[in-house]
Amino acid sequence: MNGSDRQPPSARRRVRAANVVRAANAVRAAVPVLVVLAVATMLMYPVALLFGLPLAKQRMDNLSNWLRTTVTALPLAELPAGSESGAEPGARLSFGASTQQELVADLDAAAGGDAGADASGDAGGDAGVDTGGLLVFGGQPLGSDFTLVAGDVVLAAAVDRPLVALGVQLEGPLEVRSGAGHLFRVPAPAAASGGAAAGADEEASAGAAAGADLTLYLGSTLLGRASYPAIERADGVNTRFTFPPGAREDDPVIVDGRLLLPVIDFSVDGDAVDLAESPPFNATIVRLTGDYEVVDAAAGFIALRAASDTPPRAADGVLALAETLVGRIDGVNRVFNLRHVPLVETDPGRRIMLDDRQLDATPQRPAERVDGSTSTFTFPGEPGMVFVDGVELVEGRDFTRAGQTVVFTRPPARNAALRQYRDYLVSDVATGEVTLSRAPSEGQRLWAGQYTFYDRPACGSTVMECFTSLPQHPVPFPNWIAERIVPFFTAYPLSDSRSIVRAVLYTASGTLLALLFGSIVGVALAVVFVRIKPFERALLPWVIASQTIPIIALVPVLLLLLGNAGVTVQTSLVPAALIGAYIAFFPVTVGTVTGLRSVDPLALDLMKGYAATPLQVFAKVRFPAAVPFFFTSLKLGAAAALVGALVAEVESNNRLGLGYAIIGQVQAGDVADVWILLGVSALLGIGLVGLVGLIQRLVAPWDRTAATLEAEGRGS
């Protein structure tokens, strides 16, 4: 060809036109690939849902994964002016605050809906309307009538006693590393009030009690205690923890009695926080979402969510709004319902109050064995309802009582569960049904001092939310993978041996070495096989057998040999290169043998006519004819050699390569990262095969198998 300077302008135009055509062809070749990628990506969404939704549903249906909420008497949310002395009729009192609003709303609904069903909830109530609630002060019901107006209590009559008895002022704010205003301390006398003369341990438990029972006011505003635990468990390594949605950016985190503040101690990423250092194994990690949370109950430390210059104040007693139980109080009815269900089965803090008396639900066992013949039993405690296997027995008909002794008319069956309950029994946790041993008489008040129920699934209110917050997705959404790509690749700088880019290059170089070795061995074997027939007959079965040995079994043997030869397999490319070569040589041998034999017999006749020597025939005809076959088989070998190299890396515990990264991510359980690594491996495979193709084009530009189908179409 002439130099371009001597080409006429039309030729240059033609070259330029050819370049345009080539570019257009490249684009056209890329389109189907991109379409397939897009379709596969889109398909991942339904597949992710197919696998993930059942898991999410399971998580959502399992009560042990639900958030529990404790219902207590709600203290005054806002102290009205003059609350030290009492309140006038018509005074408007607020008990609603953040999470507690729900309850008041519920009471509101009860006021409208259940009016007929439990009209006698308030003795002498205004027009007999049950508000579902009851004003109490320190476990004592007040006889004050009220109505509910937009969630607020409006008193019908005056309360002529103090609404609040304020106690000690907390110490603080105390200095924390990153700033003041959050940490306060319950003063020692208050913390130790449970046992002044007790030792350190008892003091600690007293402090815990003080911390747990605190009712705190900042100014005249009640502080609500709330926090969410992290979804992940502290495994001693992990530094990233996610919390249920709804937290603010600057909400503090409490790790095992230590208050951590944003920016200094952790960074926030959506619903997740990244701690500066990993918390110890099994550490309790919570995020403050209420107004305050107890940091260290023993030492009396509490943390406020929002910084404050003035310390909060504890209230010893305060007017509170308690829930009544649903059910008719008429001296006959013994079955009532709690308003929030389902109940937590084992709830040591559950307090059901009849007027000012706390009812007892401790199951009493008889002193005697239930052996099927005994019919006289003694119960140590106060008399109450008697149940056999969950069925209540009727006094007079089923048994007679004499003091602590109960005589059955028929002996209960052997090993039957015989229990006596003094005051009440939760007969159905699902509906919150409570059975009392004696029916309350008219004018008595039955109310809930405290109980805990399953509020809602921790993962979210819909299956989709639970799906999104699954800690492990078998198949993640592609966009989640996409979001991880940049952080995944930039997690370590290029200078760091843990950098993924370096791992890719490392494994690529191992595989290329493998292809080099594999090609040399494969071609040498092929030449021997074609030139010397007996060799082929003798060796070919062994060559085939070599490929049936699982490399997983072969690698340890190889590693042992290499180790004995003084190779540090953990940091060496040799195992990957050898195993890759071991896999790659086979297709190369087979392909090259086929290629060397693929020569047109007429072409050999021609060579005979030229009186060519056997060496010339090999060099000029057989070798060139085998080149396309060699490269095609080397492409097969490249993909297989990559797998071999990865396996060799994993088994030799070589942390520099991609194989270890994949296994590490599978074990660390970051599924999105595993998918990224799968993609990277696939791209590496494509890249290696492409590289072989590129070499093929350079070495054998005449070979049409190297070109795309389109080029072939244009050629013919």
Place this chain on the structure above:
Amino acid sequence: MVFQVGKGEAVALHDANLDIRAGDFVSLIGPSGCGKTTLMRLVADLIEPTAGTITVAGKTPRQARRDREYGYVFQAPVLYEWRSVLANVTLPLEIMGYPRSERTATAERLLAMVGLEKFHRQYPWQLSGGMQQRVSIARALAFDPKLLLMDEPFGALDEITREAMNLELLRLWQETRKTIVFVTHSIAEAVFLSSRIVVMTARPGRIREVIDVDLPYPRTVETRETERFFDLTTTVREALRGVDH
């Protein structure tokens, strides 16, 4: 000439006595299986006769092959697809150890002779069938053999290309004065090209008749229109049908 085929024997050529003079253009024509190709391959020492002798330029076929006395052109071009057009033509010269400059000069001259001077760098698959066959002819001429064996070289070409190639081959033969043995199925082609036509019969392959073609040179497209041309084709056709003269 007896071929072993399976358990029995097939006689491919029997009693085939033929004398070809230097500078002759001899066509072998006959039905399929009459032993035309066998005869060519015997001459080329690609197979050995079971009986009888062949002498090429006063030597045995083996000696003639070793002395590179002939060039062979098959029905298929049999080009080496990994070599460019030029490199295909230089291949025999490479094997025979000619210096590079001479190889290239010879190949360029021959490619120009067959009208492919613009296609040196192309690969065979980029050429049409006729062009490929021309490269094949150029390659057969590369080491200047005395004898050119052409086994249905234009059999796979369409009629138009074929006639053009016929004219070209005739011109080439007149330029180089090679001895050409040409196998064909086409009576018209045989008459148009040859100085002598050998009509063969099948089973066993025999030489029925040798017909001298006295058409004057240079032969052109008009030659095909002449009465003598028609007479000769008739003669050949009758010989093929077995009518004696």
